[in-house]
Amino acid sequence: MPSRSLTQLRRPVARVPGRPGVLALLLRRPAGWISLALLVLLYGASFLGPLLDHHSATATHPLHALLGPSWLHPLGTDDLGRDELLRMLYGGRVSLSVGLISMVVALVAGLLVGGLAGYLRGAVETILMRLVDAFMAIPAFFLILAELAVFGSSPPVVILVVGLSFWGQMARVVFAESLKMRQREFIEAAQALGASRTRVFFRHLLPQVVPSAIVLGTLGVGWSILTEAALSFLGLGIQPPLASWGNMLQNAQVYVWTSPWLAIYPGLAIALAVLAFNLLGNALRDVLDPRIR
Amino acid sequence: MKRELLGPLVLLASSLALPALARAQATSTLTFATNADPTFNPWSPNAEVESDLINELIFEGLTRYGSNLQPVPALATRWSVSKNGLVWTFHLRKGVTWQNGRPFTSKDVVFTFNDIALNKKLGANFASDYAPVSQVKAVGPYEVQFLLKTPFSALPSYLAYFEGILPASSFAGVKNPWTLSSFDKQHPIGTGPYQLDKFVPGSYVELRRNDHYWGGKPQVRTILFKIIPNANTQVAEMLSGGLDLISLQNTALLGPLKSDPNLQIIRSQENLYYWVALNQNDPRFRNVLVRRALLLAINRPAIIKSLLGGYGQVATGPIAPLQKAIYDPKVAQYPYDPTLAKKLLAEAGWLPGPNGRLEKGGKPFTITMPTGQFGQLVPMSELVQNYWKAIGIDVQLKVTDWNTYIKQVVVDRRYQATLAWWSTPPTPDIGPYYASSAAVTGSNIPNYRSAKLDALLAAGQDARTPAQEKAAYAKVQEFVASQLPYLYLWYPDILVVKSKRIGGMSDVNLPEAFQHSVNWTVR
Numbered sequence: 001m002p003s004r005s006l007t008q009l010r011r012p013v014a015r016v017p018g019r020p021g022v023l024a025l026l027l028r029r030p031a032g033w034i035s036l037a038l039l040v041l042l043y044g045a046s047f048l049g050p051l052l053d054h055h056s057a058t059a060t061h062p063l064h065a066l067l068g069p070s071w072l073h074p075l076g077t078d079d080l081g082r083d084e085l086l087r088m089l090y091g092g093r094v095s096l097s098v099g100l101i102s103m104v105v106a107l108v109a110g111l112l113v114g115g116l117a118g119y120l121r122g123a124v125e126t127i128l129m130r131l132v133d134a135f136m137a138i139p140a141f142f143l144i145l146a147e148l149a150v151f152g153s154s155p156p157v158v159i160l161v162v163g164l165s166f167w168g169q170m171a172r173v174v175f176a177e178s179l180k181m182r183q184r185e186f187i188e189a190a191q192a193l194g195a196s197r198t199r200v201f202f203r204h205l206l207p208q209v210v211p212s213a214i215v216l217g218t219l220g221v222g223w224s225i226l227t228e229a230a231l232s233f234l235g236l237g238i239q240p241p242l243a244s245w246g247n248m249l250q251n252a253q254v255y256v257w258t259s260p261w262l263a264i265y266p267g268l269a270i271a272l273a274v275l276a277f278n279l280l281g282n283a284l285r286d287v288l289d290p291r292i293r
Numbered sequence: 294m295k296r297e298l299l300g301p302l303v304l305l306a307s308s309l310a311l312p313a314l315a316r317a318q319a320t321s322t323l324t325f326a327t328n329a330d331p332t333f334n335p336w337s338p339n340a341e342v343e344s345d346l347i348n349e350l351i352f353e354g355l356t357r358y359g360s361n362l363q364p365v366p367a368l369a370t371r372w373s374v375s376k377n378g379l380v381w382t383f384h385l386r387k388g389v390t391w392q393n394g395r396p397f398t399s400k401d402v403v404f405t406f407n408d409i410a411l412n413k414k415l416g417a418n419f420a421s422d423y424a425p426v427s428q429v430k431a432v433g434p435y436e437v438q439f440l441l442k443t444p445f446s447a448l449p450s451y452l453a454y455f456e457g458i459l460p461a462s463s464f465a466g467v468k469n470p471w472t473l474s475s476f477d478k479q480h481p482i483g484t485g486p487y488q489l490d491k492f493v494p495g496s497y498v499e500l501r502r503n504d505h506y507w508g509g510k511p512q513v514r515t516i517l518f519k520i521i522p523n524a525n526t527q528v529a530e531m532l533s534g535g536l537d538l539i540s541l542q543n544t545a546l547l548g549p550l551k552s553d554p555n556l557q558i559i560r561s562q563e564n565l566y567y568w569v570a571l572n573q574n575d576p577r578f579r580n581v582l583v584r585r586a587l588l589l590a591i592n593r594p595a596i597i598k599s600l601l602g603g604y605g606q607v608a609t610g611p612i613a614p615l616q617k618a619i620y621d622p623k624v625a626q627y628p629y630d631p632t633l634a635k636k637l638l639a640e641a642g643w644l645p646g647p648n649g650r651l652e653k654g655g656k657p658f659t660i661t662m663p664t665g666q667f668g669q670l671v672p673m674s675e676l677v678q679n680y681w682k683a684i685g686i687d688v689q690l691k692v693t694d695w696n697t698y699i700k701q702v703v704v705d706r707r708y709q710a711t712l713a714w715w716s717t718p719p720t721p722d723i724g725p726y727y728a729s730s731a732a733v734t735g736s737n738i739p740n741y742r743s744a745k746l747d748a749l750l751a752a753g754q755d756a757r758t759p760a761q762e763k764a765a766y767a768k769v770q771e772f773v774a775s776q777l778p779y780l781y782l783w784y785p786d787i788l789v790v791k792s793k794r795i796g797g798m799s800d801v802n803l804p805e806a807f808q809h810s811v812n813w814t815v816r
Contacts, residue, residue, distance in 0.1 A: 058679070059679060060675060060676050060679040062592070062595040062596055062598065062599035062600065062676055063595050063598060063599060065599040065600075066599075079545070079599075079600070079672055080599070080600075080672055080675055080676060080679075081599065149697070152691075153692075234694075235666045235671075235692050235693070235694065236694075239690060239691065239692055240671060240675050240690055240692060241675055241678065241679075241690070251671075251672070253525065254524065254525070254543045254545045254546055255545050256525055257525070257528065257545075257546060257548050257549045258545055258548035258549075259545075
């Protein structure tokens, strides 16, 4: 999915026929195909898996609590007698969506703020970039905690709050890139041909800046999955009975001695997802770096 | 030759003697755990569960618990009540000295109650327990009188509940006793069998025995409290022998401890019951049929079996079975019966709508249920949520941190339903949690107001003989079981894990055991 949007975004830049696309290049690298395969597996299982089962992931059966693996419950049951596999899959939907969508939020905000500041400079740059500085001076996690305390912890709020805590970093990277780009000849050429500022910004400058933002964003997905897990672990993220890998870990705490698998499954899933996104980020950076290409 | 042989022998002997000596020293220490930095003043609002047991070793009340949890002499040797029940006279123990050497007299008792407990501006712990007391008066150096506004038969029992006497001289000229950190963080002075030796915040509290204790010299020289917030870490330390005693919040942690031959698991009892409060400011819950239906819909034995690991029993009311003389099990019962629950709700006008959800006048039955992160409150609330969902009620849980929860539920009463517990002194006088006067601002969390119950409670406080008391509180228990001001859930066993090194400690419960620490030994 990321590769499709990549090729779309890159379309305005003239593509040399016969040159391989980003996806093809990614698949040539071990880090690239391993991470893509892992992500297809995690997202596929989380979003399609629950469709195969009509049981509810929130229905509790206290008399069937903490069962070991069986045909009926392949991963056993949790402390309230809910099917662990089903909760892992539903939890994946939440954790993986929070990861991805919050990064899209950060990406859009970062591209607009950083891009405009870098392209327009002057007063716009001063106002926007000092705003970013002020924002980044506050420790991200405390800001998130405060925001959740005020706005509550519904999934959309969690996504927005996690995404917006990353936009500052994103804006800085985009700002630096667009500062560099606005001096380049093709921008001058476009301006000389009489293109409007809006057109130059959206058609010429942004597409050049997007790749490095996407690389940062991919690494950020891992960070936001961990942040959601940490928030849910503290009880401030996704609210029960809705599952997320973070609140599953939270629940598993006291069962570490008797039913350690309750902590191992979500822990492993978080580790795999973060690893996959970090690998993908590295591979993308290699692929998109013009010097390597 | 002989010398050469002797040399190694002497070495051998000394190498044997050294560990033996070290062991002798180690055995005169008991190591316990507490979950946070304590405050060494039992009345300070900052002193909670992390400080209670430590303060019981340093401070003493006028009374303490006997082996049946009845009040027995501590700093008071005997007491009596006037005919009209409004004047209690306590005779104080002579020859008791504070840990700084000054004598203990009636001045200290008068100060502790008049200037701390009854000083409304301070908001001391347990202050609401003493609502019937107007003032405490000294009659000579070794006698005090509690002057009451209304009879208060449970007074000696309340005096035993973590309510240590403070030394008046240490607080002379102090405006705000809660900010006197030189006392409550550094140098507390009590009359108890142990005194503070060293407190390293975030690390440990070391108590050393009080050689001048009026009850004789304690046998265990040192008592160490390690500050360990995490329950899992406490279990690990218990298994490695680094701790001698812990109290378990969650039976799931019992697993690895059960098989350790050096440990002993004690199922102790306290007057502790879990409940669901239904906010009576919400007119839907003022209908007793709705309250009964909501209790009938919860399968309490199943929750006890799963979340409590079987360590507990279904609660019938606010008076727990450990109050043997008063506890009355023959009251209205609510066995799990979702069909009957739905029938009662239908009688109250809540009928299933097109999607199976209950509704009345087109409005669906939804309940918001805040819950705090403490012990097993969250999973317990989730189970209740599911049982209510099964009869067609939509429940929204809101999990918050503990302090936010207290503010929202206890201070602001902004909730519709909530699940928590009361741990109360082992006395049947439940006024502070049920009286109309305790609604909205006191400990009457559901804001339940009933003139009938108020009258029954007053009759209980008026009781003079055990038989009268039993009869009066039988009526109270019958009334609350039938009207359900709270939905009673269960009486959990308080699981205490104890090393077999400890001798002389009674197994009734920890508050009682820690009032008799002078009898402890190390095996």
